[in-house]
Amino acid sequence: MQVKETNSQDSSIGVGHIFVPALPHILIDPNGDHALMGSRCSSCAAVIEGERLGCPACGERSSLEAVRLFRSGRIAAHTVVYRSYPGAKTPFVSVVVDLDGGGTIRGTLRDFDPLSELPADQRVEMIFRDSGQRNSAGRPFLCYYFVPEGSTAP
Amino acid sequence: MSDIYIVGIDMIPFVRKSGRTAAQLGAEAALLALDDCGLSIRDIEALYCGNVMRSHLMVGQRILHEIGETAIPVVNVSNACATGATAFREGLIGVSAGLYDLVLTVGAEQMDSGLLALPGRPDGFVEEGELGSLTTPAMFSLIGNEHARHFGTTFEQFAKVAVKNHHHATFNPKAAIRRETPLEEVMASEMIAFPNTKLMCSINTDGAAAAVIASEAAARRLGLMNRAIRVRASELTSGAYTPREDALTDFNVVTQSCVRRAYEAAAVGPEDLALIELHDCFATAELLHYICLDG
Numbered sequence: 001m002q003v004k005e006t007n008s009q010d011s012s013i014g015v016g017h018i019f020v021p022a023l024p025h026i027l028i029d030p031n032g033d034h035a036l037m038g039s040r041c042s043s044c045a046a047v048i049e050g051e052r053l054g055c056p057a058c059g060e061r062s063s064l065e066a067v068r069l070f071r072s073g074r075i076a077a078h079t080v081v082y083r084s085y086p087g088a089k090t091p092f093v094s095v096v097v098d099l100d101g102g103g104t105i106r107g108t109l110r111d112f113d114p115l116s117e118l119p120a121d122q123r124v125e126m127i128f129r130d131s132g133q134r135n136s137a138g139r140p141f142l143c144y145y146f147v148p149e150g151s152t153a154p
Numbered sequence: 155m156s157d158i159y160i161v162g163i164d165m166i167p168f169v170r171k172s173g174r175t176a177a178q179l180g181a182e183a184a185l186l187a188l189d190d191c192g193l194s195i196r197d198i199e200a201l202y203c204g205n206v207m208r209s210h211l212m213v214g215q216r217i218l219h220e221i222g223e224t225a226i227p228v229v230n231v232s233n234a235c236a237t238g239a240t241a242f243r244e245g246l247i248g249v250s251a252g253l254y255d256l257v258l259t260v261g262a263e264q265m266d267s268g269l270l271a272l273p274g275r276p277d278g279f280v281e282e283g284e285l286g287s288l289t290t291p292a293m294f295s296l297i298g299n300e301h302a303r304h305f306g307t308t309f310e311q312f313a314k315v316a317v318k319n320h321h322h323a324t325f326n327p328k329a330a331i332r333r334e335t336p337l338e339e340v341m342a343s344e345m346i347a348f349p350n351t352k353l354m355c356s357i358n359t360d361g362a363a364a365a366v367i368a369s370e371a372a373a374r375r376l377g378l379m380n381r382a383i384r385v386r387a388s389e390l391t392s393g394a395y396t397p398r399e400d401a402l403t404d405f406n407v408v409t410q411s412c413v414r415r416a417y418e419a420a421a422v423g424p425e426d427l428a429l430i431e432l433h434d435c436f437a438t439a440e441l442l443h444y445i446c447l448d449g
Contacts, residue, residue, distance in 0.1 A: 022279050049400040057395045077303070077402055079295035081287045082345045083352075085271055087280075094286035094347070096296060096401040106286040106401035120303060131284050135277055143284050 020135055022143035025050040026128070027068070034128040035071075036144050038103045039064040047102025071126040072149065073099035080114050091115065095146055097124055111147040123149035157370045158249050159382035162191030165363035168330040172264065172360035176208045177216030180262030183362035184217055187258070191366050191378055195222035198366070199254040204231045204241030204261040217260060235433060236390065237261060238363065243388045245367045255372035262362035286401075287347065291355050291436060295347040296402055298438025302349075307441065309349040313340045315437040316354045330359045354437035387419035405439065409446040417449045424448060 019028050025037040039055075040047050041064055046057035049069070054061045077096040084090055093109035109124070124146040131143040164186035166179060174182075180203060188194060195218070203214030209232035218224065233240040238261030245259040269289050275281070282288055301307050317337050323329035335353050343353040373382045391412040396404040417423055424447050432447075434440040 020277075022281075022284060046395070046397065056399075057397075076398065077296045077300040079287070079292050079299055079347045080345075081283075081289070081292050081295075081347045083269075083291075083347070084287060084289055085269055085282050088283045090283075092283050092287075094292050094296065096286075096300075096398065098398070104398040104401045108284060108286050131279070133279055133284075135279070141279050145284075 018139060019130070019142035020139045022131055022133075022141040023050070026142060026144060028142055034142065034144075035068040036105065036126065038067050038069040040067045040102065041065075045102075049103055049105055069103045069105070069126075070099045070101040073097040073105075073124060073126070075109075075118070075122045075124060075146075076104065078109065078118055093118070095124070097126075097146055099126075105144075107144060107146045109147070110145045111151050125149055125151075156250055158246055158385050159368050159370065159373045159378075160365050160385060161368045161373055161376070161378040161382050162187045162189075162193065162366035163364070163383075164190050165328055166361060167328045168359045168361035170330055170357070170359050174264065174360065175216070176205050176211075176213050176262045176264040176362075177220060179264060179360055179362040180205070180213060180217045180260045180364070181220035183262065183364040184221060184258060184260050187260075187364035187366050191376075191381070193256070193366060193376070195224060195258070197256055198224070198226060198258045200227045200229070200245070200248055200257045202229050202231060202241040202245045202248075202257065202259045204233070204237040204259075205263060206232050206234065206237050207263060207265060213262060214260070217262075235435065239388075240390060242365060242367075243390055245365075246385060246388050249367055249369050255369045257367050258364060259367060260362065260364040264360045265358040267358060289347065291350050292347040293403060294436035294439045295350050297405065297442060298349055298436075300402065301438070301442055309341065310337065312349050312437045312441055313337055313351070313354060315434065315440045316340045316351075319434055319437075319440075320353070330357070330361075350436050350438055356435050386422070387416045389415040389419060391415065406442060406446055409443055410449070413446050414449045 021028055027035040027037050038047055038049050039051055041055040043060040043063040044058035055063050075095050076098045079094050080091050081094055082091045091114040093114045095109045096106050098104050126144050127147055128142055128144050131141045133141045166182045201214050205213040212230060214228035214230045229244055231237055231241040241261055242259045245257040248254045248257050298312055317335060317340055320335040324332045340353045343351040345351050346355055373379050389412050391408050393408040396407055432440055432443055
């Protein structure tokens with residue numbers, strides 16, 4: 001089951017109309033059932049993030065169908081970033097997550113001490129939170145993050 | 155590909171914060187390469203100029219502005235880490251196609267300080283730290299850690315790559331930094347993105363190199379065959395689709411396929427090679443690329 005009805009770690013419930021998506025393929029739901037959208041190719045079954053004009057895997061036109069990417073998966077690779085661009089808060093953990101149901105997404109691991117050991121093949125959940133950043137109109141950007149599985153309330 | 159030769163080649167000493175522009179750096183390298191074979195810009199029929207950071211500024215034309223505006227065709231090339239090699243390859247193609255007998259290929263870069271960064275988004279959202287990391291050290295650390303998960307590669311093994319390369323630099327009078335870095339020092343230097351420390355990352359430098367490429371007819375006509383180096387292959391590939399590409403660039407797929415094509419075109423195998431110059435942007439990258447050399 002890919003969707004949680006509510007998520008106590010999700011600070012965006014009920015205020016969906018205020019948020020703007022940090023990425024065009026973040027779908028903001030007024031009831032908090034946000035999603036990261038992707039595409040699935042009906043010709044070769046590739047699952048990719050967001051939209052494309054044609055399938056990057058097989059080159060077919062008009063074969064991509066919009067899908068909600070699963071909000072759970074497994075870490076395929078990660079690195080702890082200690083030095084980044086000016087202003088970036090470090091250290092943080094950059095993760096590559098193989099999502100259940102297809103698609104591999106890069107994101108930031110939250111609710112986790114960056115300096116502690118990350119178990120191999122750690123399972124994670126995707127959550128959506130106020131990024132803390134505001135656009136020029138003062139509206140908050142909603143972004144997705146990953147948290148270790150089981151760290152969010154049922 | 156018909157027989158095509160490098161008849162002159164050189165590079166300027168690489169240096170940090172040279173105070174010169176990319177075009178000036180490129181012009182210096184161009185003159186060194188021309189001097190190497192006793193030719194003049196007036197002998198050159200086309201210029202291929204590789205540059206990324208100032209690619210909108212027509213660096214090739216600015217080089218001619220420095221050394222001779224002979225009205226030859228100029229192609230400015232920007233192809234990420236393959237920029238110089240692509241400029242060189244385009245020169246080969248021009249000669250191979252019979253369009254030109256003598257071309258000049260140049261690569262030049264003048265680097266500002268700090269991590270390479272994409273332009274800011276128009277809506278102002280800063281992706282770094284929110285969507286993982288977009289820095290190049292992080293990108294190459296991710297694949298290094300993936301390698302470690304599969305093969306048990308250690309931090310120390312990656313760090314040894316930097317020890318070796320810095321050792322090689324002590325033999326190269328044109329290297330920007332010529333200092334031995336013992337393993338302990340490499341591992342103890344500032345961690346950028348695990349496992350790449352500062353000494354395992356290539357640094358921002360200014361530099362330029364140039365090569366004069368000639369058809370066999372031109373090389374003979376100019377009496378340069380005794381110093382001409384034949385180019386046996388030049389291959390270029392782009393990344394094939396991989397399921398993880400949105401998050402984790404697969405450098406091995408693109409590299410391996412290119413190596414195979416080059417070996418086939420040149421009719422050689424890895425066992426025939428006496429010297430390999432391998433792009434070591436980060437220590438993790440180099441170690442990963444070794445396996446691609448099997449072809």
